[in-house]
Amino acid sequence: MAARVGDEVSNKQVIFRDYVTGHPKESDMYLTTGTIKLKVPQGSDAVLVKNICLSCDPLMQFFMRKAVGLTGYDRYTPGRPIFGYGVAKVLDSGNPKFKAGDLVWGTTGWEEYSLITKTESLIKIQHTDLPLSYYTGILGMPGMTAYAGFYEVGAPKKGEYVFVSAASGAVGQILGQFAKLEGCYVVGSAGSREKVDLLKNKLGFDDAFNYKEEHDLNAALKRCFPEGIDVYFEHVGGEMLDAVLLNMRHFGRIAVCGMISQYNLDEPQGIKNLMHIGFKWVHMQGYTHRNYYHLYPKFLDTVLPFIREKKIVYVEDVVEGLENAPAALVGLFSGRNFGKQVVAVARENDI
Amino acid sequence: MAARVGDEVSNKQVIFRDYVTGHPKESDMYLTTGTIKLKVPQGSDAVLVKNICLSCDPLMQFFMRKAVGLTGYDRYTPGRPIFGYGVAKVLDSGNPKFKAGDLVWGTTGWEEYSLITKTESLIKIQHTDLPLSYYTGILGMPGMTAYAGFYEVGAPKKGEYVFVSAASGAVGQILGQFAKLEGCYVVGSAGSREKVDLLKNKLGFDDAFNYKEEHDLNAALKRCFPEGIDVYFEHVGGEMLDAVLLNMRHFGRIAVCGMISQYNLDEPQGIKNLMHIGFKWVHMQGYTHRNYYHLYPKFLDTVLPFIREKKIVYVEDVVEGLENAPAALVGLFSGRNFGKQVVAVARENDI
Numbered sequence: 184m185a186a187r188v189g190d191e192v193s194n195k196q197v198i199f200r201d202y203v204t205g206h207p208k209e210s211d212m213y214l215t216t217g218t219i220k221l222k223v224p225q226g227s228d229a230v231l232v233k234n235i236c237l238s239c240d241p242l243m244q245f246f247m248r249k250a251v252g253l254t255g256y257d258r259y260t261p262g263r264p265i266f267g268y269g270v271a272k273v274l275d276s277g278n279p280k281f282k283a284g285d286l287v288w289g290t291t292g293w294e295e296y297s298l299i300t301k302t303e304s305l306i307k308i309q310h311t312d313l314p315l316s317y318y319t320g321i322l323g324m325p326g327m328t329a330y331a332g333f334y335e336v337g338a339p340k341k342g343e344y345v346f347v348s349a350a351s352g353a354v355g356q357i358l359g360q361f362a363k364l365e366g367c368y369v370v371g372s373a374g375s376r377e378k379v380d381l382l383k384n385k386l387g388f389d390d391a392f393n394y395k396e397e398h399d400l401n402a403a404l405k406r407c408f409p410e411g412i413d414v415y416f417e418h419v420g421g422e423m424l425d426a427v428l429l430n431m432r433h434f435g436r437i438a439v440c441g442m443i444s445q446y447n448l449d450e451p452q453g454i455k456n457l458m459h460i461g462f463k464w465v466h467m468q469g470y471t472h473r474n475y476y477h478l479y480p481k482f483l484d485t486v487l488p489f490i491r492e493k494k495i496v497y498v499e500d501v502v503e504g505l506e507n508a509p510a511a512l513v514g515l516f517s518g519r520n521f522g523k524q525v526v527a528v529a530r531e532n533d534i
Numbered sequence: 535m536a537a538r539v540g541d542e543v544s545n546k547q548v549i550f551r552d553y554v555t556g557h558p559k560e561s562d563m564y565l566t567t568g569t570i571k572l573k574v575p576q577g578s579d580a581v582l583v584k585n586i587c588l589s590c591d592p593l594m595q596f597f598m599r600k601a602v603g604l605t606g607y608d609r610y611t612p613g614r615p616i617f618g619y620g621v622a623k624v625l626d627s628g629n630p631k632f633k634a635g636d637l638v639w640g641t642t643g644w645e646e647y648s649l650i651t652k653t654e655s656l657i658k659i660q661h662t663d664l665p666l667s668y669y670t671g672i673l674g675m676p677g678m679t680a681y682a683g684f685y686e687v688g689a690p691k692k693g694e695y696v697f698v699s700a701a702s703g704a705v706g707q708i709l710g711q712f713a714k715l716e717g718c719y720v721v722g723s724a725g726s727r728e729k730v731d732l733l734k735n736k737l738g739f740d741d742a743f744n745y746k747e748e749h750d751l752n753a754a755l756k757r758c759f760p761e762g763i764d765v766y767f768e769h770v771g772g773e774m775l776d777a778v779l780l781n782m783r784h785f786g787r788i789a790v791c792g793m794i795s796q797y798n799l800d801e802p803q804g805i806k807n808l809m810h811i812g813f814k815w816v817h818m819q820g821y822t823h824r825n826y827y828h829l830y831p832k833f834l835d836t837v838l839p840f841i842r843e844k845k846i847v848y849v850e851d852v853v854e855g856l857e858n859a860p861a862a863l864v865g866l867f868s869g870r871n872f873g874k875q876v877v878a879v880a881r882e883n884d885i
Contacts, residue, residue: 253813255784420808439812453804457771460820461790462604467818469811
């Protein structure tokens, strides 16, 4: 039976153990069960939510570190739950922007129920004809990241040659489909034959390759792009970036969303071909979806029809149960996920 | 007595010996003396010029290599003269855009007299109240490079923190002075105490340091930029770029004009901190003056008054005589020059 407002209920949580160096491991998190009162404290403008699904994002491992680098974000607190993007249902609200029954997406805790005091990131879900999990993916942060990266940063034009790394991932698969819709020639890289098949046969990429099977990434790119690359959507860094730089065309653009291959190395790999930025007048730009929140309504206007008309498909890797969330998060860094990695916390009939 | 049109005269030349790998050496060039008839061949639209001064530019060593990388430029031909930017006087012309007596700047040969068949790069000099050598520097390619880099690429705003590497060089010294005129806080790096003195005491930089005396470039930048760097004008690459990336501010810009520390290495140094492009939403852009030729009149409108009103000073390192040109060019790569390196070919009273 569904819990009701005012009840004191058990609350399973994924707790952050302590700050890490290098690769996050499952043992850096542990499960515990506490209790929570399903009511917002008197006078608070927080919201109390039941979490429906949670998002596993590469960025999250930075919150596990003390090392500087990524700035302007909160870090995890040892002994407290992991947090990240998720979809939730409001059970009780002290905040006039939300009321009980609303569905929202934004930053929530890795637990069954969360009292969200920082409500700035929460956005009310208006369109429920699509899977709610999409608001951790194509309709949430990754979707906005792809939208801003494509239309605001890389901005490929019809006929241009576009390369997407980590192309079957949460952001990459959307970028590739945007590029096809805009008339570009699009190639993606991924880390398994199954992902390459997905790119070519389901997501409509013109070509794709498994970077793990290529012993010479420069040669692979020359094979896929005999004329060179106009726009590269960068998600991996390291050797791939070095090979891409050799293959950029004049006035090329590199939209830097992330460099997942580098995050967990003791020391990042050195990039040797940066002189090509100067040789070919290349524009390389880091960006975050956070700078483009004002475009969210415009983004929905673009993306919702694409999804409804099946011009864009979206592939998710949904893991059931909070207890499987740590493994799902850690799996991102070895490419274990197949599409956007989501953790389903509540069963559909509990929502 | 000055040579006259139609005369056959001796012509001292600096000849390119053969393609090089690594550092160019003086022995990669040799002097010879040929003859030349001071007349444009019948029916040709070439111009025949007496060279007045020649420019030593880092870019030139790429023309000495067969290796790919820099594309879209002619390379030197073994057994033929070196070419590069210079100032010359037209002695004879088959081209309606130029007439005998005109002063021009553009691509010419490293020789006393040149028959210039590719006249596209030549620009007629209209303002002769300034030293003609300035057309190899502040009024020529380096000046346009600085102008485009400053106003079109990096575009620092008043109060922003600006860092210029190779700051006493042909381009750096102009960039630093533009930045001061626009109300920025400007720090430069250079390779000797004398150059640092020049930056602080003559060129008006707010601060400067000798990178050769700093064993920790990151610490040097943190000392000079406790708030971080908004705009970096990149001329050196390597360790300096790695240190700069650690110190960039959010939304920072890196205008990549060149990476002279890397050009002559067997293998470029690996840059490890590129993740900061993504972390801080940094915009890194390669550019060349060649994309901004249409701005030359606007550039002169800006720069000529600055020079005449002594708001900008320009430091040149003038070597006398074509026989000293190879050493001057090679010296660029060890930082031997003090300011813009020019070779004076003709004495003033010969012009």
